Amino acid sequence: MNAATQPDISVKLAGLELKNPVMVASGTFGYGREYADLVDLNGLGAIMVKGILMEPWEGNRTPRMVEVRGGLINAIGLQNPGVEYFIKEELPFLRQYDVPVIVNVWGRTIDEYAQVCARLDSEPGVAALELNVSCPNVKHGGLAFGADPAMLAQVVKAARDVTKLPLIPKLSPQLFAIGEFAKVAEANGADAVSLTNTLPAMVIDVETRRPVLANKIGGLSGPAIHPVAVKLVRDAACAVKIPVIGMGGIENAADALEFIIAGASAVAVGTANFSEPQTALQVVDGIREYMQRHGFDSLAGLTGSLNME
Amino acid sequence: MNQEEAIIAGQCDRGGGYRELVLASPRIAATVRPGQFVHLRIPDLHGAVLRRPFSIYRAAGDNLHILYKNVGLGTTAMNRLEEGRQVSILGPLGNGFPLELNDRQPVLVAGGYGVAPLYYLAEKLREKGRLLVGGRTAQDILLIDEFTKLGWQVEVATDDGSSGRRGMVTVLLDELLDTAPAGRCVFYACGPDGMLKALAERALAHGLPAWLSLDKHMGCGGGACLACVTRIRTDDGSESWERVCKDGPVFAAREVVWE
Structure with missing residues (x-):
């Protein structure tokens, strides 16, 4: 490869054309607006916005977040203003930018997932839908749908029936056979899968012998879960033909490259956005630099290039 | 909101485990208003994934001044930051205190190092007034000479009587409310939730306005993560979660729903 030419880091994924493979993960970047002062949103591969329900949802009581070694545990409980507010108040802002918007969708019933998907189907500025079937912090919906293959099949199929938008089920890290779940998603019309969501976790205050979080349990994210997520992405990528979006504890380009080499077509930066909002843009630069250094012309050649010999 | 690579311009001991940190941060120092805060990424704090929020005690020229207390691993790591060290900060964050007094006399109510943002406020308010400050011991009473x-x-007032009156700051507050001029007061407060709640109840009972700076465990500091929410009641009686980092940290006493 000619050293003077820039490697092609664009990605075609689930019918989307991304300038680069680095997205920001749902729940860690609000609706884009929150970080628009600090981050060039047009430089992101895509924005996965905070999970949206049909109706406004209050979420959990506080405390909702606790920091642990190498990560944090959150139990926000999917607080969101509802799909109509999102369409009216948040989406127009995002439409000003040249960046695909992937809307994270959540329902308490299969019907609710389908309703939100149907409502967003024809909205200009929505590039794809990520189905949240893996949130550990809500009593109904979330992980309840993602931990059972028959339920997962129903959610994906119900969404598929009402929208032509690309569908990306987001899988939990606590599935024993993640490849099987990825296959279920694929067989029922998913265009890609994203993984992983947070890992169910708990912190106990030993003085009071009570859980620190009001919700008692939460989801662990951050560098602590990165190696777990890399292995799961590898398993999922081996099981399906649809693309895999890798996420879990990315703090730098090397973390992202592990996912890509393991088989991810794209990645998402999550928890790191909180401390370093520029992380995704830095990861883009780092991936480009790595590809130049290792002689890769295009990202496709790097995806799944793991050498297990 | 800006992100700035600030330079440590110095730090010194303020006694009782309190420290003052000075950061050269020209962009944020130029615009920060009283009651706003910065989110600081502490270097060398391995395993930490979050920044730490600090209110501003002074902003002068290029410099931001922060008062902090040694309470954990983060602040212990801050002790070791030497002059010239680069530190990433986000700011100014939050809404800050309203400066319009509407012909009222300002009364500042502080608990412990909650006095820090109130000093910056005192510098910027057009009228001088009085400060009621409480702490556990004399060592927890800061910035008196400056005020x-x-x-x-x-x-x-101190819990052990080692400085001023023995008891909580509410003792001073109740005395003030018994006097005639109290009817023209506006309160500005920063301190523990218990103190803020006690002030809020008294201010509401007397029909006096009070601005409270709340402190909640924060994640991102920019309104994205929804960790630091607090229950807020609007005038029509409906309640919602509002973000302390973005919609606050300053709320009117009549809005705050205490849990």
Whole structure:
């Protein structure tokens, strides 16, 4: 490869054309607006916005977040203003930018997932839908749908029936056979899968012998879960033909490259956005630099290039 | 909101485990208003994934001044930051205190190092008034000389009576509310939730306005993560979660729903 030419880091994924493979993960970047002062949103591969329900949802009581070694545990409980507010108040802002918007969708019933998907189907500025079937912090919906293959099949199929938008089920890290779940998603019309969501976790205050979080349990994210997520992405990528979006504890380009080499077509930066909002843009630069250094012309050649010999 | 690579311009001991940190941060120092805060990424704090929020005690020229107490691993790591060290900060964050007094007399109510943002406020308010400050011991009472030099009347209460009156700051507050001029007061407060709640109840009972700076465990500091929410009641009686980092940290006493 000619050293003077820039490697092609664009990605075609689930019918989307991304300038680069680095997205920001749902729940860690609000609706884009929150970080628009600090981050060039047009430089992101895509924005996965905070999970949206049909109706406004209050979420959990506080405390909702606790920091642990190498990560944090959150139990926000999917607080969101509802799909109509999102369409009216948040989406127009995002439409000003040249960046695909992937809307994270959540329902308490299969019907609710389908309703939100149907409502967003024809909205200009929505590039794809990520189905949240893996949130550990809500009593109904979330992980309840993602931990059972028959339920997962129903959610994906119900969404598929009402929208032509690309569908990306987001899988939990606590599935024993993640490849099987990825296959279920694929067989029922998913265009890609994203993984992983947070890992169910708990912190106990030993003085009071009570859980620190009001919700008692939460989801662990951050560098602590990165190696777990890399292995799961590898398993999922081996099981399906649809693309895999890798996420879990990315703090730098090397973390992202592990996912890509393991088989991810794209990645998402999550928890790191909180401390370093520029992380995704830095990861883009780092991936480009790595590809130049290792002689890769295009990202496709790097995806799944793991050498297990 | 800006992100700035600030330079440590110095730090010194303020006694009782309190420290003052000075950061050269020209962009944020130029625009920060009283009651706003910065989110600081502490270097060398391995395993930490979050920044730490600090209110501003002074902003002068290029410099931001922060008062902090050694309470954990983060602040212990801050002790070791030497002059010239680069530190990433986000700011100014939050809404800050309203400066319009509407012909009222300002009364500042502080608990412990909650006095820090109130000093910056005292510098910027058009009228001088009085400061009621409480703490556990004399060592927890900070910035008294500075307030006096600024021309403010200072009253102190400590739990152990080692400085000022024995008891909580509410003792001073109740005395003030018994006097005639109290009817023209506006309160500005920063401190523990218990103190803020006690002030809020008294201010509401007397029909006096009070601005409270809340402290909640924060994640991102920019309104994205929804960790630091607090229950807020609007005038029509409906309640919602509002973000302390973005919609606050300053709320009117009548809005705050205490859990």
